[in-house]
Amino acid sequence: AQSVTQLGSHVSVSEGALVLLRCNYSSSVPPYLFWYVQYPNQGLQLLLKYTSAATLVKGINGFEAEFKKSETSFHLTKPSAHMSDAAEYFCAVSDNWLNAGGTSYGKLTFGQGTILTVHP
Amino acid sequence: DTAVSQTPKYLVTQMGNDKSIKCEQNLGHDTMYWYKQDSKKFLKIMFSYNNKELIINETVPNRFSPKSPDKAHLNLHINSLELGDSAVYFCASSQDVGGFGYTFGSGTRLTVV
Secondary structure: OOEEEEEOOEEEEEOOOOEEEEEEEEOOOOOOEEEEEEOOOOOEEEEEEEOOOOOEEEOHHHOEEEEEOOOOEEEEEEOOOOHHHOEEEEEEEEEEEEOOOOOEEEEEEEOOOEEEEEEO | OOOEEEEOOEEEEOOOOOEEEEEEEOOOOOEEEEEEEOOOOOEEEEEEEEOOEEEEEOOOOOOEEEEEEEOOEEEEEEOOOOHHHOEEEEEEEEOOOOOOOEEEOOOEEEEEO
16 A cells, blocks of 8 residues: 655745745555645645646645655655645645456545744 | 535543544545544545445544545544544545545644543
């Protein structure tokens, strides 16, 4: 089964600084990878996803992530942090399989989450 | 117009009670899910339904029973609630069974006392 590991449960940056949130995956097949953001007391919102097209994926709110197969990584970056970026971020991999009828089913396996704090 | 809505948002109940959480999506998606987020924020899938058919049933106590009356609704019923059931439960839907585009609800915070 696929899995993801997020390095660092807490990341703190200054406003305007580079944001780097690390995610490494384990997968026996080409993975589909996702980053979600969760603001306090809210649900998860999709930031971006990699589904085997371009390795550099651009998402919402200025975030992007690069899929690096050789490093089994899918790190999330943003050039300049904003106070509104403070939230918890989850990396996820889609664990897909085929049923007897040949239909592909999937479920997301999430990392442990990284809390991003942005200081003024 | 909320895409995936869950009710209630908060639920406080005593041990041993039976409770239900409702979920509805207006996105026209065929696949719906229940995820549990524990106190350490770890998210884990519980169930998935595709067009009212159960397709994923993880190792979840049989006190938890999902019900999908139609493809726009996936409810979660929990019998004999235990302290360890306290968590945030998220409903989600996706436009395909491959799970490539989840939309999550805002969650139901269940507290068992």
